[in-house]
Amino acid sequence: MERNHMFVRSLLEPNKLLISTTVVNRMSRIYVFQPDLIMKSTDIDRWVAQLNDPPESIDYFLNTVDDSFIDGFIIYPHHLMFVNKHVITYLSNFVFGPYEYIELRDSFKGAALTNKGMDQAIQHAQDQFQFGKEHLNIVRSIHNQSVRKTCVKQWCDDIHQYLFSSNHIHEGHRELPNAYYGSHSSKGPVFANFNALKYIHKQLILKGVSNPTKSHILARIAQSATEQGYVVSKLYCPLYPDDIDVLLIPELEAAVVDSVPPHSIEPVNPKDRVFHFDHDCLEQTTLFSQTPEINEASSKYSQHMRQGMLSLQKAKKYMDQVHYNTLEQDGHFEGFVGKLNQCLSS
Structure with missing residues (x-):
């Protein structure tokens, strides 16, 4: 089944x-x-x-x-x-x-x-995540002003070349459902179907601060793969549902992963490669001039995310008790x- x-x-x-x-x-x-x-x-x-x-x-x-x-x-x-x-x-x-x-x-x-404490904990988590998003948007705005478009194009070309350089197709993997949404647990964001990555032997890991440009890049890669006839599955961020977190291309045994806070993916396979968006595509002089603002907003974002996760852990304990009863x-x-x-x- x-x-x-x-x-x-x-x-x-x-x-x-x-x-x-x-x-x-x-x-x-x-x-x-x-x-x-x-x-x-x-x-x-x-x-x-x-x-x-x-x-x-x-x-x-x-x-x-x-x-x-x-x-x-x-x-x-x-x-x-x-x-x-x-x-x-x-x-x-x-x-x-x-x-x-x-x-x-x-x-x-x-x-x-039902449990009143559980409902209160969930509401507190939602509030903290919302506050965190407001501070994250400050960092995103500064980063967007610092994007070097010529570098983004080269970045996309490098990713495309690395991803599609091999003509070898791996047969026999079942087609994964598109728009396959990620999930999270009270321990932090995870992927609901993380087992889907067990067939993956080549991960392209995109690092840096969460930035809408990276989601646009992932969307472009997905379109390119689809045009070449590959089945592409998209896993969306559970907290920011418009953002693509992962592209899975089972036929290539490959994945493109957006590894940014609050979740992080590290290389585990010999063919894995890290692309660091902030280092490669942002104007460092512009970023340096606004370092205090970035650091303050990033710190507050992390604080609110931690508080939200603690509230989820509290809600989870209530849910465990209700389930037991x-x-x-x-x-x-x-x-x-x-x-x-x-x-x-x-």
Whole structure:
């Protein structure tokens, strides 16, 4: 059975829908958990293992706090979506058919499904990330004023040459889904499907301060690869969903990775190569003249990001406790499975 992981929304920009509306409108039926359920993909795998006719594939909607939890899932070929109530708020403008509620309180015998401390911790994390973004934008603005366009062109040419210099194509790797969104955990941003990198033997690692120019470069590389007939998968930043973090080109066993704060990728393979955007493409004299402003904004950005991550860790502890009190208790899981089976057979 194939398993895919995706985001419905970003923690930093919660009102921005990240899942394709086409996917939503293909559903034959949508079931809404009421109230929200703290569940894990392993819970659903456990249910599926009991089915006589298991689904062909499942799409998991990753929770915005920690990707060990999910906010919902889709099973194929049934085209049935099960999703938490708060998610349907963001999908309601795109869902043209009716959806049905699954009442959960009776399945968990009075166990608390919500936690005020958890909600407060999540809100505090969102606030800190937003403050951090404001300071990061100051650094980005200074860097944008320092970009040397001729160097950017040469930089792109060098990356292109290194990436496509080999004509050897590696067959047999399955096509990865496009618009494959990255995730993050309470320990910091990670990639939801980091296992996809296990086929990669050549990484082009782009370092430097987060800069919109690098996302534009990644978009240009993706377009070039597509025009040459390669399948390209894009992993977007979970905090800044317009920014591409990774391009995966399975046929070349290659990836182009934006390794900037708050996540970092280091060379691990002999063919890995680092391209440092700040050193190669920015006018150093201009940057030096504004060093105090850059340092102050960078410091505040790091402080807010650390505070946000600490709040996520606190929220994660609350979520672990709620999950333990519900789906990990004797009899509770069976009640939950019973409701899923009713939906599957109706």
